[in-house]
Amino acid sequence: xxxxxxxxxxxxxxxxxxxxxxxxxxxxxxxxxxxxxxxxxxxxxxxxxxxxxxxxxxxxxxxxxxxxxxxxxxxxxxxxxxxxxxxxxxxxxxx
Numbered sequence: 001x002x003x004x005x006x007x008x009x010x011x012x013x014x015x016x017x018x019x020x021x022x023x024x025x026x027x028x029x030x031x032x033x034x035x036x037x038x039x040x041x042x043x044x045x046x047x048x049x050x051x052x053x054x055x056x057x058x059x060x061x062x063x064x065x066x067x068x069x070x071x072x073x074x075x076x077x078x079x080x081x082x083x084x085x086x087x088x089x090x091x092x093x094x095x
Contacts, residue, residue, distance in 0.1 A: 014047035
C-alpha cells in the first residue's frame with residue numbers, strides 16, 4: 001500500500017518555518033545544518049533552503065510516496081498515462 005512519506009517545501013528561513021508548523025500543529029521539530037522537519041508520526045514536512053542560482057519560487061517543491069514495488073507503479077502509470085515520461089532516480093539515494 002502506498003504511503004505518503006514527506007512533503008518538501010523551499011523556504012527562505014527553513015528553521016523558522018519548520019518551528020512554526022511544529023508549534024502550531026504540535027508536531028515534532030528537528031533541524032539539520034541546512035533545513036528543518038516538522039513530523040507528525042510518519043509523514044514529515046521538510047523545509048529546505050532556496051539555494052543561490054536555483055530556479056523557481058519558494059513554496060511546495062515535491063512530495064515523496066513510498067511504494068512496495070516501484071516498477072509496478074511505473075507500469076500502472078504507463079497504462080493510464082502513456083504520454084507521461086517517468087524518470088527514475090539513481091540508486092545512490094536512500095529515498
